[in-house]
Every structure is written in C-alpha cells, then in structure tokens.
Amino acid sequence: MEFGYTEEQKMMRDLAAKIAQDFSDEYWQQIDEEHRHPQELCDALVAQGVLGMAIPEEYGGGGTGLLDLAIASESLAKHGVGMGGIGILVGGPVFGGYLISRHGNKEQKEKYLPGLVNGDMWAGAFTEPDAGSNVTNISTRAELNGDHYVVNGQKMFISHMEGAKHIAIYARTSPLDPAHKTRGLSILVGDLPDAHVEARPFKKLGARFVDTCAVFIDGMTIPRQNIVGEEGGVLKAMFDVLNPERIIVAASAVGTGLLAIRKAVEFANERAVWGERPISSYQGLQFPLAEAKVMLEVARLKVYEAAWLYDKGSPKCAMATTIAKYAASHGSIFAADRAIQTMGGSGYMCEYGVERLWRDLRLNAIAPVTNEMALNTIAQYDLGMPRSY
Numbered sequence: 001m002e003f004g005y006t007e008e009q010k011m012m013r014d015l016a017a018k019i020a021q022d023f024s025d026e027y028w029q030q031i032d033e034e035h036r037h038p039q040e041l042c043d044a045l046v047a048q049g050v051l052g053m054a055i056p057e058e059y060g061g062g063g064t065g066l067l068d069l070a071i072a073s074e075s076l077a078k079h080g081v082g083m084g085g086i087g088i089l090v091g092g093p094v095f096g097g098y099l100i101s102r103h104g105n106k107e108q109k110e111k112y113l114p115g116l117v118n119g120d121m122w123a124g125a126f127t128e129p130d131a132g133s134n135v136t137n138i139s140t141r142a143e144l145n146g147d148h149y150v151v152n153g154q155k156m157f158i159s160h161m162e163g164a165k166h167i168a169i170y171a172r173t174s175p176l177d178p179a180h181k182t183r184g185l186s187i188l189v190g191d192l193p194d195a196h197v198e199a200r201p202f203k204k205l206g207a208r209f210v211d212t213c214a215v216f217i218d219g220m221t222i223p224r225q226n227i228v229g230e231e232g233g234v235l236k237a238m239f240d241v242l243n244p245e246r247i248i249v250a251a252s253a254v255g256t257g258l259l260a261i262r263k264a265v266e267f268a269n270e271r272a273v274w275g276e277r278p279i280s281s282y283q284g285l286q287f288p289l290a291e292a293k294v295m296l297e298v299a300r301l302k303v304y305e306a307a308w309l310y311d312k313g314s315p316k317c318a319m320a321t322t323i324a325k326y327a328a329s330h331g332s333i334f335a336a337d338r339a340i341q342t343m344g345g346s347g348y349m350c351e352y353g354v355e356r357l358w359r360d361l362r363l364n365a366i367a368p369v370t371n372e373m374a375l376n377t378i379a380q381y382d383l384g385m386p387r388s389y
C-alpha cells in the first residue's frame, strides 16, 4: 500500500492549483450571478492539458488514470474554483471521455476523443420525470428505422445542454421487461443542436456555472453507428460513466469543503468581537471546523481508493464510490455550513463567497445520486440487509 503522490501526480496537483488561482472570487461571483458557463476556465484547462489528461495518448490526451484526474479536480476546487469546474470536468472527460474510451469502437474513438481533448462538452441524459433514483424506469424510446434510430421521450434535469456538442442519450431500444429491468437500455450519441430536441433551462439554488434543463426529444434521428456498446445491454457502460462522475464530483466536493474551511479560518483569525481575542480562539468555533476537516480527510482517502479501483477495473469500485460520494457530500456540506456560521452575518453575504460554496455543494446530496440511495446501496450490498423498496 502506497499513500504518497507520484511525481506526476504532484505536478498535476500543483498545475491545477496554479490554474485555479488565476480565477478570483469576483470571477466566480459573476459566473453565479450571470448563470454562465466558465468558458475561460475551460480554455485554461484545455491549454494546460488538464481536460484531456485522462484521454488515451493515441487520441491526443495525457493517458493518465481517473485517480490523477480526481487529484487535479480536488486541487482546482481547493484553490478557489470550488464546484465551479465540475460542469466542465464531468461534461468532457466523463460524459464523453470515459463513455467512448471504455466502450466506443475504433471509429467512435477516432471521431470523438480528439475533440474532448480540445474542450468539447457533452450532455449526459439519464434522468427522466419518472426515472431519477430509479434509473431502470427510463422510458425514452429509440426505434430502429433502416440505418438510423428515431428517438422520442422526455429527459429531466439534464446539464450542459447549452454549448454541448453531443448528447449521450440513455434510451430503451426494446420495451421494459419487468423481469429484467436493465435489459433493453442502450446509449446513443447525438449531435447538438438538433431541431428535434428542445431544452428548457431551470432556475436553481446553486451550480449556476452550468445550465440544467428539461429536455423534450421529438423524432430525433441518430445514425445506427452512433450506438455505443452493446444494443440493449449497457449496464456496465452506464456505470463506467456514473462511477467516474461520482468520483470526480466527490473529489471536487472534498476540495470545496477544504476551501470553505480555509476561508472561515482566515476570517475568524481577523475578527474580534469581545476585546482583542479573535473569534477563532473560541472552541465553539474551532471544534466544528476541526470536525469538518476530519470528515473531509477521511472522505478524500475513500475518493482516491475508489478512483484507484476504477483504474484497475475492479468490481469493488462501485461500493467504494458509493461510500466516497456519501462521505464527501456529507463532509463538505457540513464544512460549508459551519464556515457560514463561523463568519456570522458576513457568511450569509454573497460578497464573501462562502454561501455560494454551500449552495453549490448542497446539490451533491441529490446528484449525481441521492444520499438516501447511496445508503440503500450500502445497507443492501455491503451490510447484507434486505432491500427496503
């Protein structure tokens, strides 16, 4: 067992920190107010090779593993980006990168992977109005008609519809079989924009660095060769996308939680309310931040382990990812909440940037998977308790 960073990992960690420091709090405040994609960060990540680092070298990428990408994601978050980079990190390397590099055929790799190194964004459309936690309920249909599929259905809460070049649609190519609910699910890659796809963005609490939409698909045609993996049997491909999504989100949450703690400590060291002593000297403020630090340090170990298992292709990755995702979201939301409390009224004000971290982190208890579903998975598959639903 080896716990240190390799030289290459240290380099990526430090590079990500340097990139993050080029983007001020004011920049992120503006992105939040304008509900805008941080294209400037995306350009910097492309220019420095971070966005393509996990894409295979033969397609122009860096050929690193998910662990390295997780380390870079955490570092970006910790050094100022917070969750602000997550739309980019998931929309490129995960929704497109891991889907195609693990399950695409040669033509698909040649077609899509170089674009991902250069910053192409993808939308990943799993969720539907009746298929959120219960993803096997997907009812969007893709019907084969000669050399193409015709897709009809509605997707819900789909991020990155604005500006995405491609959309990976998780659809049924055969009707739901109640005895084998995961059979008949396929992944099709379509190009955006498309006249048969309408996206209506929601207003939302946080994560305003990416749009999140209700998506109406009405007769979209997708060439037959754009199906990724086995038609009707994509469970493995689906989890080869969902697991890295959860890992990268969790890594970013750890970094963002640490950022919130740092901001709170800096504030508290300067603020005096009763005479000369700074408020940071009160145990009532120290303990919660120290507790948050413990939660995040432990979560980070699990995030790294999950990423390492993914890179090894181990089936143990799924449970490690579930635990990591839960621990990271729980610890980071707690950290941001306590950071706000430490700062009193200032913590509530937008100009200090900590309330934004909390709003952005709050999403992670809901997406990519809810914390209740994570606990269900742990209870059933790790503890061996009966399924409760």
Ligand SMILES: Cc1cc2nc3c(=O)[nH]c(=O)nc-3n(C[C@H](O)[C@H](O)[C@H](O)COP(=O)(O)OP(=O)(O)OC[C@H]3O[C@@H](n4cnc5c(N)ncnc54)[C@H](O)[C@@H]3O)c2cc1C
Pocket (backbone or CB within 6 Å): 124, 125, 126, 127, 129, 131, 132, 133, 134, 156, 157, 158, 159, 160, 204, 207, 212, 363, 366, 367, 368, 369, 370, 371, 372, 373, 376, 388, 389
């Ligand atoms: C900002 C944002 C961005 C998103 N981006 C994307 C995206 O890009 N692509 C995409 O496909 N999806 C996306 N999602 C969707 C996200 O993955 C779902 O919201 C999430 O999986 C939960 O599904 P749901 O909202 O339908 O909640 P539901 O499934 O309706 O759950 C509602 C509540 O019931 C609880 N619950 C449900 N079943 C159980 C059970 N068996 N036991 C205990 N509790 C249970 C849940 O934990 C939750 O608290 C996004 C969501 C948000 C909010």
